[in-house]
Amino acid sequence: MLIDTHSHIYSEDFIHDRDEALQRAYDNGVKKIILPNIDSGSIKHMLDLTDAYPHLCYPLIGLHPTSVDEDYKEELEAIEYWLNKRKFFGIGEIGIDLYWDKKYINEQKDAFRHQIKLAKSHNLPIVIHVRNSFDETYQIVKEEQDGSLRGAFHCFTGTAEEAQKVVELGFYLGIGGVLTFKNSNLDEVISSVNIDKLVLETDAPYLSPEPKRGKRNESSYLVYVAQKLAEIYNISVTRVAEITTTNARGLFEI
Template sequence: MLIDTHSHIYSEEFNDDIDEVITRAYDSDVRKIILPNIDSSSIKKMLDLADQYPQICFPLMGLHPTSVGEDYQEELELVEFWLKKRKFYGIGEIGIDLYWERTFVEQQIIAFRHQLQLAKKYQLPVVLHVRESFDEVFTVVKEENTPELTGVFHSFTGTIEQAEKIIDLGFKIGIGGIVTFKNSGLDEVVRMIEPQHLILETDAPYLTPAPFRGKRNESSYAIHIARKIAEIHKLSVNEVAKITSTNAVNLFGI
């Protein structure tokens, strides 16, 4: 069994064939899919999909850093409203983004810190967005860190030194399609990270792994990420599946 720990298959890119996407995932042994939220505009579609496939899709609640704007306080109030209303399996996708958006960096940090505190309050793991912002995210997490704070650094593309910092925190490292890219260099970093620290993710519809790069990503393609990690660590795909899926089950409580 494979678990895709980060997939936005509730987004509009899947409006026309979501049932087929779920079927293909299941047929590729991807039996559980974690759905991180983006903002108020994505909640309904995400929850509708989770309710339609409750044994496969597991929703998270959070405010994505690129959605932090002037109304971020209202967005955060809505996050907590939903956390009180129904079961979620984590807080995410949260963090700091210095690639797409720098206008509201101060507000991003405030929103991020607030959501880390919500994670501790509700005893839920966090899914961290760290695009061009590893040092900034790590600093805030370290300041807020307590034994009950757990989570994953999503879409990891960093150095072995950064990976060791994540491991020392007790967090997991999310590996996606970039590890299959020919010149990414991520494979060499992953070679130095024990699989016990890794979880699989697609980030569908983005970051499609080889050999489908350039096409829409989907959860069934997690198998290609697993195969690449198996190749790097000279393990069988079944061994990679068992290790990473156990990590995901333990982290998200699914």
């Protein structure tokens, strides 16, 4: 059994074959899928899918950093409204993204810190988006870590030093399709980390692993990431599945 800890399978990219994609995931051993939210516009689609597949899909609630602008406080109010209305399994996808635009960097930091505090008050894990922003993101998490904060650095592609910093904070590394890329040195970085500190993810519909690179990603492709990890750690795919599933179950309490 595998758990995809990060999939946007509720997005419009799957409008024509969502049910089939979920069936392919299940047939490939992916028996649980964590759904990170983007902003107020994505909540209904995500919850509709959760309600249709309650034993397969598990929702998170959060405001993605690329959706942070001058109206971010209204977005945060929507997040808090839903957080008090029904059950979620974490706060995400939250963090800092300085790849596209640095205009709202202060607003991103404020939104990130606010949502971390929400996670602590509700005893929920956080799923962190980091893009061109490791130092800024790490600093805030480090300042907010009081022993109760837990979560995963989603789509980790950093250095061995950064990986060690994440682990020392008590967080997991979310590992996805980038691990399989021929031009990635992520396999070398990950080999320095204990597999007990990893969770698997696809980030569907993005970042398809080899040999599906260039195509729409989906949760069924998680098996390629598991196979690559088995190769790196010189253990069976079954063992990779056992360890990373245990990690994900413990983190999200599913």
